[in-house]
Amino acid sequence: MSSKLQHSVSYPFSTQRLWEIVSTEQYWHDLVARINADHGRVDSFTLDGDTVVVEMHQGVPADKLPSSVTKIKPGDMEIPRRNTYRLVGDKVDGEISATVDGAPVKIRGTVVTTGDPARTDYTADVAVSIPLLGGKIEKSVIGQLIDLLDAEHGHTVDWEQENRLT
Numbered sequence: 001m002s003s004k005l006q007h008s009v010s011y012p013f014s015t016q017r018l019w020e021i022v023s024t025e026q027y028w029h030d031l032v033a034r035i036n037a038d039h040g041r042v043d044s045f046t047l048d049g050d051t052v053v054v055e056m057h058q059g060v061p062a063d064k065l066p067s068s069v070t071k072i073k074p075g076d077m078e079i080p081r082r083n084t085y086r087l088v089g090d091k092v093d094g095e096i097s098a099t100v101d102g103a104p105v106k107i108r109g110t111v112v113t114t115g116d117p118a119r120t121d122y123t124a125d126v127a128v129s130i131p132l133l134g135g136k137i138e139k140s141v142i143g144q145l146i147d148l149l150d151a152e153h154g155h156t157v158d159w160e161q162e163n164r165l166t
Helices: 015-022 025-036 134-162
Strands: 003-010 041-048 051-060 077-088 091-100 103-114 119-128
Touching (some): 003 134, 015 091, 015 134, 025 041, 025 134, 077 103, 091 119, 103 134, 119 134
Antiparallel strands (some): 003 119, 041 051, 051 077, 077 091, 091 103, 103 119
16 A cells, blocks of 8 residues: 655746756755755766756654654665656656665655746655554655655755856
8 A cells, every 4th residue: 555645836937947957967966965964965967858867865864753663664764766857848747766775665756847937746656565554654754755845845946046047
């Protein structure tokens, strides 16, 4: 069984500008430095035409995790993550995936950005393969993901203001 994440964020700039941002490698390094400096890193960034693939590690310190999670997996949580974005006409389509090292957690989803101003819609399945506790942990993971997506949104808006094209 899995739980569904649905979340949306809006930007004060166009989808084209968001594409320019996510297709800039420095943006990703700045993102990790801002929201996950102690536990994160960009492993790879690839821009090939209208496709961007970013692989990174993020982490959550043990003291920020709910007890239901630390009982099953003590210590900090390491999260390998892969984001793929494609510019398709006037929209950006993407896929997101993440796992948790040493835990039966899988996150798979889609990202669609359209409009001017841009709106990004996230849809993902969060699966935790632990009998009896999986659903409770999935809800906790979804809460953490929404917090992360909102933090990334805030960084993106700030980054755009600090890195405007002239």
